[in-house]
Amino acid sequence: MNYLSHIYLSGDSEEVKLGNFIGDFVKGQQFQKYPPNVAKGILLHRQIDYFTDTHSIVNECIVKLRPGFGKYSGIIIDIFFDHFLAVNWHHYSIEKLPSFTKRFHAVLLSNFFQLPSQVKMFLPFLIQNKRLQSYGSLEGIEKTLGIMVQHSSLPSEVEFAMKILGEEYQFFNTSFNQFFPEIISFVETKGSFNIVRPGYEY
Numbered sequence: 001m002n003y004l005s006h007i008y009l010s011g012d013s014e015e016v017k018l019g020n021f022i023g024d025f026v027k028g029q030q031f032q033k034y035p036p037n038v039a040k041g042i043l044l045h046r047q048i049d050y051f052t053d054t055h056s057i058v059n060e061c062i063v064k065l066r067p068g069f070g071k072y073s074g075i076i077i078d079i080f081f082d083h084f085l086a087v088n089w090h091h092y093s094i095e096k097l098p099s100f101t102k103r104f105h106a107v108l109l110s111n112f113f114q115l116p117s118q119v120k121m122f123l124p125f126l127i128q129n130k131r132l133q134s135y136g137s138l139e140g141i142e143k144t145l146g147i148m149v150q151h152s153s154l155p156s157e158v159e160f161a162m163k164i165l166g167e168e169y170q171f172f173n174t175s176f177n178q179f180f181p182e183i184i185s186f187v188e189t190k191g192s193f194n195i196v197r198p199g200y201e202y
Contacts, residue, residue, distance in 0.1 A: 001048050001049065001052050001078055001081060001082075001183070002078040002079050002081065002082040002135075003021060003082065003131075003132060004082040004085055004086060004101075004132050004135055005048075005078075005081060005082055005085050006020040006021060006023065006045055006048060007020060007021055007100075007104055007132070008085065008092065008093070008100075008195070009044070009048055009183065009184065009187045009195065010041055010044065011187075011191060011193035011194065011195055012193060012196075013037055013041075013193065014107045015035060015037030015038045015040075015041065016037050016038070016040055016041035016044065016191070016193075017041060017104060017107060018038050018041060018107055018108070018111055018114070019031075019034065019037065019038040019039060019040060019041020019042040019043075019044070019045065020041040020042070020044055020045045020048075021041070021045075021104075021108070021119075022041075022042065022115060022116055022119055023041065023042045023044075023045025023046060023049075024045070025116035025118050025119055026042050026116065031043060034114070038114070040191075044187065044190065044191060047186075047187075047190055048183065048186075048187065051183055051186050052074075052078075052183065053074060055179060055182070055183075057175050057178055057179040058074070058077060058175075058179060060175065061077045061080070061171075061172060061175050062074050062077055064164050064168055064171075064172075065077065065161065065164060067160075068155065068157035068160035068161065068164070069154070069155055069157060069160075069161070070155070072153075072154050072155060075148075075154065076145070076161050079135075079141060079144060079145060079148075080141070080165060080172055080176075081172075081176050081179075081180075082135040083135050083136065083138075083140075083141050083165075084172060084173050084176035084177070085135070085176070085180065086133070086135040086136030087136055087173070088173075088176070088177060089136070090198070091177075091197075091198065092180070092184075092197055092198075093196075093197065093198070094196055094197070094198055097133055097136065098133055101130065101132040101133045104132070105126075105127045108123060108127070109123075109127075131144065138162070138165070138166075141162070141165070142158060142162050145158045145161055145162075146158050184197075
């Protein structure tokens, strides 16, 4: 799961959202220095990653990317799944995506001094470019992949990734919509909150 999915899967708690968002940048026992609900979000991030990385549906998707990305294929699927969450957002949230992302930007800014240094560095670009919201377009996905190639060891195969996404679009979309309700149930079981969705009574 990538940023948008991690934030969504945090429920309503701003602190849990914050922890889930920064999870990749907090290693080992460092989570203990954060407030309890932020720490809860960091640990939830790790549980989400494990559930995702070991799920058969996700692994079937990863196979499609291996010729171009090898061991990094799971990272590309995380990005693709954020795209399909954005595309299918109306099925999973009662709040509009622009409003959801704008509210989370405010959470990040109000907690700026708690953020790991790496997050502080890219935060202005994330907000200015509306990166979370941009996952809903193919152009946004392509741009995100390009940024990741420039700033990581990810293979420079953006064209290949976009080609596979186009060719297997319905496969990935169906796979996402099969997988995502399962991970929602997983985090609701692990946490003490509900993720409010259209058509559900709470």
